[in-house]
Amino acid sequence: MNGDAALARGDARKTAEGLTHLCGFGNEHASEAVPGALPVGRNAPQRAPLGLYAEQLSGTAFTEPRAHNRRSWLYRIRPSAAHPAFTHTHNGRIRTAPFTESVPDPNRLRWNPLPEPVEGTDFLAGLWTLGGNGDVTQRTGMAVHLYHATDSMDRVFSDADGELLIVPERGGLLLRTEFGLLHAEPGHVALIPRGVRFRVELLDESARGYVCENYGAPFQLPDLGPIGANGLANPRDFLAPVAAYEDVEGPVEVVNKFCGNLWTATYDHSPLDVVAWHGNHVPYTYDLRRFNVIGSISYDHPDPSIFTVLTSPSDTPGLAGVDFVVFAPRWLVGEDTFRPPYFHRNVMSEYMGLIEGAYDAKAEGFVPGGGSLHNMMSAHGPDRETFDRASAAELKPQKVDDGLAFMFETRWPVTLTAHAARADHLQPHYDDVWRGLERHFRPLH
Numbered sequence: 138m139n140g141d142a143a144l145a146r147g148d149a150r151k152t153a154e155g156l157t158h159l160c161g162f163g164n165e166h167a168s169e170a171v172p173g174a175l176p177v178g179r180n181a182p183q184r185a186p187l188g189l190y191a192e193q194l195s196g197t198a199f200t201e202p203r204a205h206n207r208r209s210w211l212y213r214i215r216p217s218a219a220h221p222a223f224t225h226t227h228n229g230r231i232r233t234a235p236f237t238e239s240v241p242d243p244n245r246l247r248w249n250p251l252p253e254p255v256e257g258t259d260f261l262a263g264l265w266t267l268g269g270n271g272d273v274t275q276r277t278g279m280a281v282h283l284y285h286a287t288d289s290m291d292r293v294f295s296d297a298d299g300e301l302l303i304v305p306e307r308g309g310l311l312l313r314t315e316f317g318l319l320h321a322e323p324g325h326v327a328l329i330p331r332g333v334r335f336r337v338e339l340l341d342e343s344a345r346g347y348v349c350e351n352y353g354a355p356f357q358l359p360d361l362g363p364i365g366a367n368g369l370a371n372p373r374d375f376l377a378p379v380a381a382y383e384d385v386e387g388p389v390e391v392v393n394k395f396c397g398n399l400w401t402a403t404y405d406h407s408p409l410d411v412v413a414w415h416g417n418h419v420p421y422t423y424d425l426r427r428f429n430v431i432g433s434i435s436y437d438h439p440d441p442s443i444f445t446v447l448t449s450p451s452d453t454p455g456l457a458g459v460d461f462v463v464f465a466p467r468w469l470v471g472e473d474t475f476r477p478p479y480f481h482r483n484v485m486s487e488y489m490g491l492i493e494g495a496y497d498a499k500a501e502g503f504v505p506g507g508g509s510l511h512n513m514m515s516a517h518g519p520d521r522e523t524f525d526r527a528s529a530a531e532l533k534p535q536k537v538d539d540g541l542a543f544m545f546e547t548r549w550p551v552t553l554t555a556h557a558a559r560a561d562h563l564q565p566h567y568d569d570v571w572r573g574l575e576r577h578f579r580p581l582h
């Protein structure tokens with residue numbers, strides 16, 4: 138990194154750490170960067186204040202039930218319609234559903250982190266699709282991506298195919314969006330809604346992490362049922378930006394992901410020119426350390442659905458297109474209980490990643506920046522070392538606070554891209570972690 142880049146990152150970090158936010162999940166926000174820019178009492182006045190253009194951005198169909206309806210009104214220097222034609226450009230290592238490059242694999246799979254990126258890689262160039270499911274033209278399914286970057290983006294990106302849940306593992310990010318600026322560090326997640334233009338700037342020497350691209354219904358908070366009115370991810374901990382705009386005349390490259398392909402156009406202005414906005418279809422961040430972990434205070438290990446941060450529901454109640462689940466620091470106090478995650482076969486498919494530290498079901502081999510895939514019905518659970526240790530452990534209260542792992546759990550199997558199936562960083566002997574699980578069965582006669 139040269140001196141100018143280091144200086145720019147220092148400035149970006151100062152900006153990121155000084156941000157103010159709006160708080161709440163799914164509520165109606167309103168923000169204006171210039172007093173008087175937001176119309177009062179109507180969305181589309183004959184002439185919007187300050188000579189701005191009024192524009193609606195829909196996140197759901199106009200007619201979806203009010204409880205799920207997402208849309209925002211943007212007041213901008215130029216309408217989004219003011220752009221030249223897009224031309225198809227290369228997709229890099231980004232792939233999109235339907236995934237047909239390989240056959241769905243029933244094996245348990247695990248990867249080391251992506252190799253270090255070459256200098257000059259920005260967030261978009263560094264996106265690397267592991268796999269996914271569904272069909273983007275049907276707005277079903279999801280994709281698992283990883284990213285690594287050495288450079289901030291100069292260009293602007295938007296994804297018409299789905300919302301992007303960004304999970305940083307290394308390096309802080311400053312996200313400049315149409316709605317304003319957001320700051321995400323490792324341990325936070327950031328969500329960019331479908332179609333929202335944004336740019337990723339790096340706050341550290343490099344950046345690395347995971348992305349869930351959700352083609353389906355926007356993520357929402359899970360119902361709490363008997364848990365009550367509070368708990369898990371609390372709504373007020375979700376942070377939305379305040380309005381901030383770029384008044385830039387001059388060429389700006391805008392890349393649009395549409396039905397699996399990247400399309401590029403050079404605008405004569407920045408599209409991050411929204412001076413005021415209101416609505417509930419907004420980007421946001423969430424600090425995973427604020428997750429209120431609920432668990433057993435008697436015996437047994439609750440199903441990991443208890444750790445759901447966000448869920449994208451499907452047409453079947455309780456059956457998510459994709460859930461985002463976090464394994465956050467927590468106390469284990471169960472009596473006469475095997476405390477690490479149990480052995481299981483799941484009808485859902487699980488991609489797991491590690492943000493920091495270690496995971497309590499795997500003694501080694503599952504490292505920050507790496508990931509594992511356990512497709513539907515694949516048998517998995519603790520490795521032998523963990524089984525032996527946990528079976529013999531003294532069951533005093535135990536704090537699990539040496540790691541932060543997460544899961545993208547989806548109703549459909551994840552089919553790999555060709556480059557994920559052939560990757561040098563795919564571990565060849567993952568099955569070995571379950572080798573040597575001895576028989577202990579001693580029938581009584």
Ligand SMILES: [Fe+2]
Nearest residue numbers: 483487511517
């Ligand atoms: Fe599992």
